[in-house]
Amino acid sequence: MEAQQRVCPWWLGYTFINPLRKYQHNPDEILAQHIKPGMQVLDYGCAMGYFSLHMARMVEETGKVHCVDIQTKMLKNLERRARKAGYSNIVSSMLVGENYEPQKLEKQIDFALLFAVVHEVPDQQQLFNEIYTMLKPGGKVLFAEPPGHVKPGEFEVSIAKALHTGLTISDEKPALKKLTVILTK
Ligand SMILES: C[S@@+](CC[C@H](N)C(=O)[O-])C[C@H]1O[C@@H](n2cnc3c(N)ncnc32)[C@H](O)[C@@H]1O
Numbered sequence: 442m443e444a445q446q447r448v449c450p451w452w453l454g455y456t457f458i459n460p461l462r463k464y465q466h467n468p469d470e471i472l473a474q475h476i477k478p479g480m481q482v483l484d485y486g487c488a489m490g491y492f493s494l495h496m497a498r499m500v501e502e503t504g505k506v507h508c509v510d511i512q513t514k515m516l517k518n519l520e521r522r523a524r525k526a527g528y529s530n531i532v533s534s535m536l537v538g539e540n541y542e543p544q545k546l547e548k549q550i551d552f553a554l555l556f557a558v559v560h561e562v563p564d565q566q567q568l569f570n571e572i573y574t575m576l577k578p579g580g581k582v583l584f585a586e587p588p589g590h591v592k593p594g595e596f597e598v599s600i601a602k603a604l605h606t607g608l609t610i611s612d613e614k615p616a617l618k619k620l621t622v623i624l625t626k
Pocket residue numbers: 448449454457485486487488489491492509510511512515537555556557558561562563
């Protein structure tokens with residue numbers, strides 16, 4: 442379990458933003474069905490913002506992307522990339538242990554992305570409780586884990602923690618087939 446919860450090193454963040462990743466994780470295929478202009482969305486465990494910048498494009502000027510990570514270097518790089526892409530006014534970043542305060546976003550979030558992060562979080566129940574707090578009624582979560590790192594049984598245990606908060610499994614079919622689920626409040 443200890444190994445499962447190790448935080449990925451910050452320098453690995455550069456591999457997550459490799460443009461070739463779109464052939465494995467196409468942001469439009471994965472996210473476009475869930476994100477509309479004007480939405481408030483959350484990218485928890487955003488790293489250097491592979492998904493965050495696409496989310497900013499999708500919510501447009503009237504929406505907001507709230508990005509959370511536990512590593513400063515990830516967020517600094519995300520902020521630089523957001524500035525370069527012209528999304529500084531849409532993307533905001535929050536560091537766990539510093540300015541991440543889920544209560545301030547209570548019932549604000551339309552859509553939350555938890556992509557390849559939950560297995561790194563020591564207290565998954567607390568994370569899902571926070572996600573539940575931040576979601577609007579009817580808000581959605583896309584929860585996906587990397588099949589190479591997380592076993593199906595471990596994914597099921599995490600889902601049980603999500604359901605314990607009151608989230609339910611949606612009928613919507615996620616674009617990714619393995620270790621992915623859509624949850625709703
Ligand atoms: C494997 S990376 C995935 C990054 C991103 N979601 C993606 O798919 O490109 C996991 C990220 O979660 C962050 N992370 C790990 N534990 C965290 C925690 N407790 N709270 C917030 N972020 C965390 C790591 O720093 C890292 O940036």
